[in-house]
Amino acid sequence: MASDYRFILGPCSAETREQVLETARAIKASCGVPFIYRAGVWKPRTSPHTFQGAGEQALAWLSEVKEQFGIPVATEVATPEHVEAALKAGIDYLWIGARSSANPIVVQSICSAILDLRFKIGDLKPVFIKNPVNADAELWLGNIERLEKTGVPVIAVHRGCGHQPCWSMAHKVRLARPDIPMLLDPSHMSGDAKQVPELMKKMEELGLDGAMIEVHCDPEQAFSDAKQQIKPESLSEIIPFGVTRPLLDEFCRTHSTKHASERVSSPNDRELAWLRAEIDELDERLWDTIAARMEVSRRIGAWKKEHGVAPLQPERYKEIGERLKAKGEWALRIWEQIHEESLKQQE
Numbered sequence: 426m427a428s429d430y431r432f433i434l435g436p437c438s439a440e441t442r443e444q445v446l447e448t449a450r451a452i453k454a455s456c457g458v459p460f461i462y463r464a465g466v467w468k469p470r471t472s473p474h475t476f477q478g479a480g481e482q483a484l485a486w487l488s489e490v491k492e493q494f495g496i497p498v499a500t501e502v503a504t505p506e507h508v509e510a511a512l513k514a515g516i517d518y519l520w521i522g523a524r525s526s527a528n529p530i531v532v533q534s535i536c537s538a539i540l541d542l543r544f545k546i547g548d549l550k551p552v553f554i555k556n557p558v559n560a561d562a563e564l565w566l567g568n569i570e571r572l573e574k575t576g577v578p579v580i581a582v583h584r585g586c587g588h589q590p591c592w593s594m595a596h597k598v599r600l601a602r603p604d605i606p607m608l609l610d611p612s613h614m615s616g617d618a619k620q621v622p623e624l625m626k627k628m629e630e631l632g633l634d635g636a637m638i639e640v641h642c643d644p645e646q647a648f649s650d651a652k653q654q655i656k657p658e659s660l661s662e663i664i665p666f667g668v669t670r671p672l673l674d675e676f677c678r679t680h681s682t683k684h685a686s687e688r689v690s691s692p693n694d695r696e697l698a699w700l701r702a703e704i705d706e707l708d709e710r711l712w713d714t715i716a717a718r719m720e721v722s723r724r725i726g727a728w729k730k731e732h733g734v735a736p737l738q739p740e741r742y743k744e745i746g747e748r749l750k751a752k753g754e755w756a757l758r759i760w761e762q763i764h765e766e767s768l769k770q771q772e
């Protein structure tokens with residue numbers, strides 16, 4: 426079996442035996458690189474009225490994928506019972522999802538189960554840990570440490586917060602732990618299959634080690650996260666060739682200080698790209714905030730017109746100016762321009 430696993434591909438959830446097998450077959454047919462097959466068996470869904478996963482029976486479907494196609498398989502675990510059931514069923518890789526990652530007690534209980542059962546994890550395969558749903562780099566780092574204490578190799582997965590990347594959080598973790606591989610999850614990060622190709626460019630730009638991508642044989646019919654599943658045929662367009670990062674399984678084999686020290690210099694090579702990703706993200710928020718401000722400003726303009734109040738109120742202008750001076754002259758200069766634009770919008 427080829428062993429260059431940088432990609433974890435598969436549907437959000439295991440829905441039926443047919444869907445699991447058909448998706449695996451279709452990915453294998455269109456993906457030019459070796460991959461780990463993923464499918465959630467227990468789904469931590471926001472609403473109790475949506476599909477909660479097929480449960481334990483689906484572990485057997487994943488085992489079938491393993492046998493039929495010779496592909497290693499992965500699923501999400503959120504409780505010690507999940508860890509035990511998954512390992513007993515021969516699931517190769519486990520990941521901890523973003524909701525579990527937000528709760529240290531949950532992570533610790535999963536870690537304790539891994540510690541008890543880790544010799545069942547074959548040759549100590551890595552466990553993947555997604556960032557918490559909230560943008561908390563410290564919590565993510567803490568979870569990495571909790572997992573490391575079990576003795577298994579750890580791989581971080583940046584899935585963003587909500588449907589947005591959170592480069593500042595990922596950057597902090599990258600700088601604090603350059604020895605830990607980090608994967609990109611463009612599916613959860615965007616919540617939109619159309620955005621996946623563009624986001625995948627970040628993998629190479631930022632020197633990330635691989636990607637977890639949701640792929641479904643029939644995205645429109647998917648039981649969960651339907652909008653973000655890509656078709657297997659699209660994989661050839663988004664999986665880059667010639668990725669230069671160390672292989673994940675290489676990382677597992679050499680899970681040692683030697684490998685860690687080899688990696689230390691690499692994030693620095695990409696520092697400018699990381700900083701640009703951070704600043705682009707901040708700019709995006711800034712423009713959204715300014716656009717929202719313009720909208721409120723237009724409503725104020727309409728109110729003033731209706732009540733015969735002049736657009737510019739010197740008292741108010743002075744008051745805001747004083748407040749901003751405390752932040753620094755730069756804030757005042759920028760605000761003056763925003764205010765000028767607001768007045769135009771009110772005309």
Ligand code: PEP
Pocket residue numbers: 437438465469521522523524555584613
């Ligand atoms: C998933 O991978 O299907 C999943 C639920 O992801 P996350 O924990 O990142 O939301």
Ligand code: MN
Pocket residue numbers: 437438639649650
């Ligand atoms: Mn999902």
